[in-house]
Amino acid sequence: MRIDIPGPLRSYTRQTSRVTVALPAPNPTLGGALTALDRDYPGIRFRIIDEQNRLRPHIQIFVNAAIERDLAAQLPTGAQIMIVAALSGG
Template identity: 40%
Template structure:
């Protein structure tokens, strides 16, 4: 993701849901949520989200729970041979 958003760094988020977090990210990095989410608001196939070290299970509605102290990592999935 650094390739498209070279200034990308860890930031604290106040959002209590993934849509709120993506709104915050878009304010700092315009266009980043469209890189992460498809047109229906589901997680794109090439992106994974981890909450406190565990990959989320709901890639469509992004309803996995987290707390204000959770560490959330949004990562580009790697593939290849």
């Protein structure tokens, strides 16, 4: 599965903006995709998911161009994931 990585998280992916991960079958979920991402790029999941196993407030995830916040959501075959990190500050 292809996952697009935002600039602020690319230090975990050796500055790569797009990675491919192998998902557990059958019936892969968004949470499973993020676990697979962390397997290949240790530490990145903690920057996306908080201690309560929820997406962090400044992170949006798009699955095939639709916002998805449910980690249990099933991923369709050939799905493309894009992680977006909002900028904040003052």
